[in-house]
Amino acid sequence: QVQLVESGGGLVQAGGSLRLSCAASGSIFSIAAMGWYRQAPGNQRELVATITSRGSTNYADSVKGRFTISRDNAKNTVDLQMNSLKAEDTAVYYCNAAVLTKPFSRSRDYWGQGTQVTVSS
Numbered sequence: 001q002v003q004l005v006e007s008g009g010g011l012v013q014a015g016g017s018l019r020l021s022c023a024a025s026g027s028i029f030s031i032a033a034m035g036w037y038r039q040a041p042g043n044q045r046e047l048v049a050t051i052t053s054r055g056s057t058n059y060a061d062s063v064k065g066r067f068t069i070s071r072d073n074a075k076n077t078v079d080l081q082m083n084s085l086k087a088e089d090t091a092v093y094y095c096n097a098a099v100l101t102k103p104f105s106r107s108r109d110y111w112g113q114g115t116q117v118t119v120s121s
Contacts, residue, residue: 002026002110004095009115016119017083022095022112024076032098032107034071034078038091038117048093049080062088087121 008020024031035050035058049069050058057069066085071078078095095112 002028002097002099002101004097004110004112006093006095006112006115009093009117011118011120012085014085014087014119014121016085017081018085018117020080020082020093020095020115020117022078022097024097024099024110027101028076029100029102029105031073031076032100034095034097036069036078036080036093037096038089038093039114040091043091045094050096051078082117085117085119087119089117090119091117093117 003026004022004024006022012018033050033052036048037045038048039045048060048063049067051069051071053073066083068081092114094114097110098107099110100107
């Protein structure tokens with residue numbers, strides 16, 4: 001009973017910015033980590049950025065210095081600020097969360113439905 005909903009995708013010119021948001025809801029005891037992944041047609045899904053509940057972040061080399069991930073633990077939300085966008089950033093972006101639904105349970109991954117980001121060159 002965990003649901004992730006993304007928002008903020010759209011069409012933007014190269015060099016522009018977008019901010020993606022994701023909200024988790026449902027039977028959540030805790031969320032160990034949240035992150036963003038992306039997938040372009042014909043490509044593998046790849047990690048973009050992750051953040052733990054304590055704020056430790058990890059970024060793909062291709063987005064370092066351009067993207068910033070942040071989260072609000074109290075609200076179970078995660079954002080991705082994307083600056084200096086390039087055509088190669090075009091993809092469907094998926095929100096991910098490693099969720100514990102009860103104490104002492106093993107976390108499992110939940111995924112949002114995805115939001116399209118298109119960068120025109």
